[in-house]
Amino acid sequence: MTAAANPILEIDQVTLAFGGVKALNGVSFEVAPGSITSVIGPNGAGKTSLFNTISGFYRPTAGHIRFLGEDITQRPAPQRAKLGLARSFQNIALFRGMTVLDNIKLGRHCHLHTGVLDALFYYGKARREEVRLRADIEERIIDFLEIDHIRNAPVAALSYGLQKRVEMARALAMQPKVLMLDEPVAGMNREETEDMARFILDVREEWGVTILMVEHDMGMVMDISDHVVVLNFGEVIADGTPAAVQGNPEVIRAYLGSGDVEELRRKLHGEVEA
Numbered sequence: 050m051t052a053a054a055n056p057i058l059e060i061d062q063v064t065l066a067f068g069g070v071k072a073l074n075g076v077s078f079e080v081a082p083g084s085i086t087s088v089i090g091p092n093g094a095g096k097t098s099l100f101n102t103i104s105g106f107y108r109p110t111a112g113h114i115r116f117l118g119e120d121i122t123q124r125p126a127p128q129r130a131k132l133g134l135a136r137s138f139q140n141i142a143l144f145r146g147m148t149v150l151d152n153i154k155l156g157r158h159c160h161l162h163t164g165v166l167d168a169l170f171y172y173g174k175a176r177r178e179e180v181r182l183r184a185d186i187e188e189r190i191i192d193f194l195e196i197d198h199i200r201n202a203p204v205a206a207l208s209y210g211l212q213k214r215v216e217m218a219r220a221l222a223m224q225p226k227v228l229m230l231d232e233p234v235a236g237m238n239r240e241e242t243e244d245m246a247r248f249i250l251d252v253r254e255e256w257g258v259t260i261l262m263v264e265h266d267m268g269m270v271m272d273i274s275d276h277v278v279v280l281n282f283g284e285v286i287a288d289g290t291p292a293a294v295q296g297n298p299e300v301i302r303a304y305l306g307s308g309d310v311e312e313l314r315r316k317l318h319g320e321v322e323a
């Protein structure tokens with residue numbers, strides 16, 4: 050895909066080194082507003098490092114990250130979340146002893162007025178208005194993700210697929226402009242994968258949220274993405290539409306080198322249960 054005139058997110062020559070290891074080396078790509086952009090690559094390619102750098106858990110050794118035109122490279126993770134960059138985690142990061150609803154409420158936390166001065170000056174009508182707005186958003190999310198029946202269940206009691214859905218609900222409660230999903234269908238069976246793919250498409254359609262995801266499930270990536278970025282050894286080796294990327298010889302070689310190519314082929318041809 051050609052770069053949008055006004056990308057919502059720009060990754061510009063980002064390098065991340067751990068000692069002598071360059072997990073990312075001059076990575077550049079753009080995310081168009083309203084797109085579903087996926088980052089793929091063999092194990093160890095740098096996908097998680099990239100996600101952690103974009104969301105602010107790591108500070109890049111060089112390069113810049115711009116969100117809505119603003120350079121956010123030096124901004125800490127909570128500020129990025131508040132600006133509208135929300136993420137889920139590869140290993141579910143929910144409060145397992147808490148209910149589904151309480152976990153979703155925590156997603157709103159980044160927008161709450163919690164400072165001492167805020168607490169002094171922020172009360173009465175405005176506060177009641179915020180409480181009402183929050184409840185509305187929570188209800189919309191619960192309805193949208195079809196989790197009404199489990200709203201009071203502790204997260205630990207839920208199936209893996211439902212936990213992933215709750216994690217998405219919590220990220221949506223941040224009212225993000227860009228939702229970053231770290232392996233949203235990892236460990237899911239085919240039915241759960243199809244449900245999640247539908248939710249991701251609907252989040253984009255109904256909530257107008259741009260999606261940036263890292264995912265190993267090639268079938269799912271190629272089905273729902275507008276734009277695919279392929280990493281290998283910390284560098285972008287291909288960047289384009291799913292069709293362009295699938296036919297790119299360097300991509301095939303990268304997966305060949307990793308031993309993943311047979312799996313890639315089978316998944317691309319839908320021969321493997323997710």
Ligand SMILES: Nc1ncnc2c1ncn2[C@@H]1O[C@H](COP(=O)(O)OP(=O)(O)OP(=O)(O)O)[C@@H](O)[C@H]1O
Binds near residue numbers: 070071091093095097
């Ligand atoms: N905290 C760290 N300290 C040192 N090296 C790291 C650290 N995190 C990642 N690396 C190295 O950076 C490189 C990229 O790793 P990363 O986890 O980002 O890849 P990945 O594409 O997400 O892999 P996977 O698909 O297996 O999750 C690897 O060589 C890895 O060993």
